[in-house]
Amino acid sequence: MSPLEERYRRLLAWLPEPARSRWADDMTETYLQVETADDPEYAEFGSPSLTDRLDVARLALSLRLGAPGASVRAVATGQTVRLVAVAGTVALASQALLGLFSTAWLHGRLPFIDAPDLGDRLLWGPANAVHTVVSALTVVLAVCAVRGLAATRPLAVVVLIGQLVPAVVSVIRPLELLFQLTIAVPLVAAALMPPGRPMHRPLWLVPIPLVASVSLAALGPGEPPEWTWGLFDPVVQWALLTVVAGAVLLLRRGRARGPAELAVAVLALATVPALASRWPYDTPPGYATVVVLATLAAAATAVATGAVGLRALRALPVVPADH
Amino acid sequence: MDVRPLTEPTFFVLAALADQPRHGYGVIGEVQGLSGGRVTLRVGTLYGVLDRLVAEGQVALDREEVHAGRLRRYFRLTDAGRLALETEVARQEANARAARARLAVRPA
Structure with a gap:
């Protein structure tokens, strides 16, 4: 697992269960593809952008307030x-x-x-x-x-x-x-x-x-x-x-x-x-x-x-x- | 069935899955292409929309593949999803026809 993948997985830990178990793997894969993680330097030193953080925070909040897929x-x-x-x-x-x-x-x-x-x-x-x-x-x-x-x-x-x-x-x-x-x-x-x-x-x-x-x-x-x-x-x-x-x-x-x-x-x-x-x-x-x-x-x-x-x-x- | 107009992200996600199953990154790329680069879905937004569409039975999990040690899920449109997309397309076409008819009448 690259350092970038680890950082995305830490970010996705904000999602509440059961959505985290359901989506975290898939979302990590999608984030890494979007962020062109094939670049070894980026995979080593890159990190989720502020927009990514806000995006995940918004999803986590809506899931905690009963959005479809929430507990x-x-x-x-x-x-x-x-x-x-x-x-x-x-x-x-x-x-x-x-x-x-x-x-x-x-x-x-x-x-x-x-x-x-x-x-x-x-x-x-x-x-x-x-x-x-x-x-x-x-x-x-x-x-x-x-x-x-x-x-x-x-x-x-x-x-x-x-x-x-x-x-x-x-x-x-x-x-x-x-x-x-x-x-x-x-x-x-x-x-x-x-x-x-x-x-x-x-x-x-x-x-x-x-x-x-x-x-x-x-x-x-x-x-x-x-x-x-x-x-x-x-x-x-x-x-x-x-x-x-x-x-x-x-x-x-x-x-x-x-x-x-x-x-x-x-x-x-x-x-x-x-x-x-x-x-x-x-x-x-x-x-x-x-x-x-x-x-x-x-x-x-x-x-x-x-x-x-x-x-x-x-x-x-x-x-x-x-x- | 819900007859409210679809939001733009929902409309494009359904449209992106209309011809074949796609995984998350594939959907994001397809939406960008379908909208001529106008709509760029954030990953969180995409999975929020997918969660809702799966819960409503309009999208279903097609298959899972392991790619570079990570799980990659492919989603497909269900019959209910296809019907929702067709209904929305018909609504937008009717609106466009009505507007075009008005535009054809030049003010005196």
């Missing part, structure tokens, strides 16, 4: 990523829709509803325009994720950049970036999400926009009690949703465990940085208490569902899912 365990991991992407982007899209609704209302674009008289205080600049476009794209992203379309991945990258770049540029306190960490989790999952079939009757998603819509109550006449203000915070809403979803999953019996529990664990854990960024706020009274309680509940949910989900995933065999 049963990898398929379950891919399902977890898809659930995180779908539930997370639907949550972000629900908030984005509320934001678009508020913007339309403030600018008097809603039929039958009068705009508030804000005089010169209603500002509109490039940052608002970018935010509005990103909000609209977030709604489209959620639809693509639910439908399992290939457009989900590039769109997720665009939304991720549209969310993170303006936030990083304009942030005043580093603590505020913790919120961006939370929203990055479902967007990264959507960017990695393997394309698949549309979700079949995804009724379990309905509570997400429903819970988000309680924020509309804050727009109604009369102020809600101060202790409820924490419940209008979308991050608190997301945390409480993961707690309820985790409880439902852990209490149900007779169904296979794994991806759903792990997805809830990831989403619950994802809310913790954004919740932590709200701990310093002490007004209105009771707000901080609600946020801290939500943080503890989300962390406990992440631990409980994560342990159950991981155990179920590890019990799956590393055999091809196609067989």
Whole structure:
């Protein structure tokens, strides 16, 4: 075996089983032919190019997320990523829709509803325009994720950049970036999400926009009690949703465990940085208490569902899912 | 059967295997020739596509040979693969005919 062949075999060790056993020999042979390994000097001193490394890394990642030919365990991991992407982007899209609704209302674009008289205080600049476009794209992203379309991945990258770049540029306190960490989790999952079939009757998603819509109550006449203000915070809403979803999953019996529990664990854990960024706020009274309680509940949910989900995933065999 | 249009790499891999079984390097060279040098498949991309096509039953392992002490696998198109390729070719021909008919009408 030439040194070059050894280097390619080491590179192909990145591939997960069972694909590695199935393809490594054949891929090594093909790489050596493509790279003209007949040249003895190249066979001695050559090594896989950066493009080769990126190519194998991309294949290894897609196989670990359940691409055709992957193991049963990898398929379950891919399902977890898809659930995180779908539930997370639907949550972000629900908030984005509320934001678009508020913007339309403030600018008097809603039929039958009068705009508030804000005089010169209603500002509109490039940052608002970018935010509005990103909000609209977030709604489209959620639809693509639910439908399992290939457009989900590039769109997720665009939304991720549209969310993170303006936030990083304009942030005043580093603590505020913790919120961006939370929203990055479902967007990264959507960017990695393997394309698949549309979700079949995804009724379990309905509570997400429903819970988000309680924020509309804050727009109604009369102020809600101060202790409820924490419940209008979308991050608190997301945390409480993961707690309820985790409880439902852990209490149900007779169904296979794994991806759903792990997805809830990831989403619950994802809310913790954004919740932590709200701990310093002490007004209105009771707000901080609600946020801290939500943080503890989300962390406990992440631990409980994560342990159950991981155990179920590890019990799956590393055999091809196609067989 | 999946009726979505084939991606370009998938289309050319199926086309490369249409006349005879080929091994990985043979497929890469054939795809380059068929596309007039426009499409150069990376090895990882090729095996990702082959993995999917084998799982979908459109490509099958034809035989294995040992070459310079290393295993070389030859792949062949199955009936399902041939049908998928013919369907895609018919779709692209119909699109091309429609576009050509429009191009024939010169604006006044």
